Amino acid sequence: xxxxxxxxxxxxxxxxxxxxxxxxxxxxxxxxxxxxxxxxxxxxxxxxxxxxxxxxxxxxxxxxxxxxxxxxxxxxxxxxxxxxxxxxxxxxxxxxxxxxxxxxxxxxxxxxxxxxxxxxxxxxxxxxxxxxxxxxxxxxxxxxxxx
Numbered sequence: 001x002x003x004x005x006x007x008x009x010x011x012x013x014x015x016x017x018x019x020x021x022x023x024x025x026x027x028x029x030x031x032x033x034x035x036x037x038x039x040x041x042x043x044x045x046x047x048x049x050x051x052x053x054x055x056x057x058x059x060x061x062x063x064x065x066x067x068x069x070x071x072x073x074x075x076x077x078x079x080x081x082x083x084x085x086x087x088x089x090x091x092x093x094x095x096x097x098x099x100x101x102x103x104x105x106x107x108x109x110x111x112x113x114x115x116x117x118x119x120x121x122x123x124x125x126x127x128x129x130x131x132x133x134x135x136x137x138x139x140x141x142x143x144x145x146x147x
Contacts, residue, residue, distance in 0.1 A: 011081045018142060023143070029061070065135065089141035
């Protein structure tokens, strides 16, 4: 006997999984940053690959945060996952991501007199601060809905 999950059950399961995974993805993203800052990129091929991987990962995370994700699921399930509360949570997360990016930019501006940053390091820091804040905020808000 096989059981099929209804669209509503699948949407609920995927939403709960997203709520669990987003803060963890934020933690992994922060851990990945330690590799960048402990060994700043030079002009070796491996460094270009590493920066390219960061750009791709950041782009995928940003696209996922900007949309309802789950691109390979049926449209009906995606619509259920992207309910009004989720859209409000996403808006709040993007807001806090923007604030974190601006604060990181201000911090770099203030400490630039003490230490020197390359343009690549400044961009990396600002983008990463925004992405991590948005990921963690969205995940925590989504988890609160299931508590």
